[in-house]
Amino acid sequence: MLFFPRMTLRKAAAGALLATILVTLSRLVPLAEGEFEFQTTYRIILHKDSSATWVVELSTTLNTQEELDSFRLFKDSADEDALISGFESTISSIVSKAASLTGRPMAAENFSLKIDVTGILKQVGVIQYRFKWVNFSLKTPDGIEVGDVFEGGFYLFTGETLEIDYSELDQDYFLKLTSPRASREDFLRVAWVGRMDFADGEPRLVFQSRIIRVEEFSLNSTRVKKGSSLSLRGRVSPPTPGLTLRVVYLNPQGSETVREVAVGDNGVFSDVLNMNLAGDWRVSLHLPSDSPYRFSQDPQPIQLSVYEEGGGETETGSLPLVFYLALLAPPVVLLVVILFRRSHGRRLRPPDMQMLSDEDLVMKLLREAGGRLTQSQIKDAAKFSKSKTSIVLNELQRKGAIRKIKRGREYIVELV
Numbered sequence: 001m002l003f004f005p006r007m008t009l010r011k012a013a014a015g016a017l018l019a020t021i022l023v024t025l026s027r028l029v030p031l032a033e034g035e036f037e038f039q040t041t042y043r044i045i046l047h048k049d050s051s052a053t054w055v056v057e058l059s060t061t062l063n064t065q066e067e068l069d070s071f072r073l074f075k076d077s078a079d080e081d082a083l084i085s086g087f088e089s090t091i092s093s094i095v096s097k098a099a100s101l102t103g104r105p106m107a108a109e110n111f112s113l114k115i116d117v118t119g120i121l122k123q124v125g126v127i128q129y130r131f132k133w134v135n136f137s138l139k140t141p142d143g144i145e146v147g148d149v150f151e152g153g154f155y156l157f158t159g160e161t162l163e164i165d166y167s168e169l170d171q172d173y174f175l176k177l178t179s180p181r182a183s184r185e186d187f188l189r190v191a192w193v194g195r196m197d198f199a200d201g202e203p204r205l206v207f208q209s210r211i212i213r214v215e216e217f218s219l220n221s222t223r224v225k226k227g228s229s230l231s232l233r234g235r236v237s238p239p240t241p242g243l244t245l246r247v248v249y250l251n252p253q254g255s256e257t258v259r260e261v262a263v264g265d266n267g268v269f270s271d272v273l274n275m276n277l278a279g280d281w282r283v284s285l286h287l288p289s290d291s292p293y294r295f296s297q298d299p300q301p302i303q304l305s306v307y308e309e310g311g312g313e314t315e316t317g318s319l320p321l322v323f324y325l326a327l328l329a330p331p332v333v334l335l336v337v338i339l340f341r342r343s344h345g346r347r348l349r350p351p352d353m354q355m356l357s358d359e360d361l362v363m364k365l366l367r368e369a370g371g372r373l374t375q376s377q378i379k380d381a382a383k384f385s386k387s388k389t390s391i392v393l394n395e396l397q398r399k400g401a402i403r404k405i406k407r408g409r410e411y412i413v414e415l416v
Helices: 009-014 017-028 065-077 080-102 319-328 331-346 358-368 375-382 386-398
Strands: 039-046 052-062 107-118 123-134 138-140 143-146 161-165 173-179 184-186 189-193 204-209 211-219 223-225 229-237 244-250 256-262 268-274 279-286 302-307 372-374 402-407 410-415
Touching: 039 143, 052 065, 065 107, 065 123, 080 107, 080 123, 143 173, 211 279, 211 302, 229 244, 244 268, 256 268, 279 386, 358 372, 358 375, 358 386, 358 410, 372 375, 375 386, 375 410, 386 402
Parallel strands: 039 161, 223 302
Antiparallel strands: 039 052, 052 123, 107 123, 138 143, 143 204, 161 189, 173 204, 184 189, 211 229, 229 268, 244 256, 244 279, 279 302, 372 410, 402 410
């Protein structure tokens, strides 16, 4: 006959879910010739919609031809409709009770039964029940929790295994808490091996959403005097206290300053940096490469300009000339020079290029030139400063759109 481990009266009275299923199976599986000792595995496969597929599998090793024949006789004579009907009735009652206890609507559906012999070198007889538990997990704004349906706890007899598979959740969630500690942790699965007596509400798993939304990312100013401090502020949702973010400051020479900031209890983060180099800067926000989180949408980098004391540009080399003219020339000449510098500083693009972004403009110039220009040719054609040209080309190279080839003191820029 089929052999099942004996369940204690105390646990049966407590209403432990796995023990109840075990008793159900012992009533539903009919007798077969011979005696089989089954190993029981409970597998719970979690889904994103908070439902779960339950697989209750009883397996027995068939060591002799007599045992193999006896199991096949059982398989052929089993009334599968009656077995599923009885199993469905009991499981539906359990799910209904769990719904009442948790206050969440639940249902059990998609019942199936499979009886088979598997294995090549070793024959194994398998009886597998499967069903879907709708609304099994508790979905929260920040994640998914498993455990509140286990009123009375769980009980695993010696040799029994409870396994929870969360592979379907991995893209949007990561496992934050497991209680009690699992007997083993495989890739995206945790398992407990009996004998084991779980406390009320256990096993408990808490999954945290990976998705972080950047609600705010701003600077106190996009025009900063050289030597003064730049203040940055931002806010993420959900708040995620302690989350580490990387703020990358790209200076006019193409060098990066990377600073790590921590998110506070209210989701706010901030940073302050002394701006010691005049020219065009860019500030961007990133997550560390090993972070379990990901942005719902990458925040747009912020462009800013750092100017010298007099507000003039440092790279044109014409500031000393203006200085001496201001000392030596009459007021009329000085006025002409000032007007000239203001006009020169605007660097208007041709009308057909004014609507393009800086990167699109460079790509357009390269395409029109047959895919190859020097860096200085791009600077002159785009009406960029030297530092701005370097920043734009470095970004395009990082994106894989161009490559820069060193030739003497000049760079050759090619489309990829």
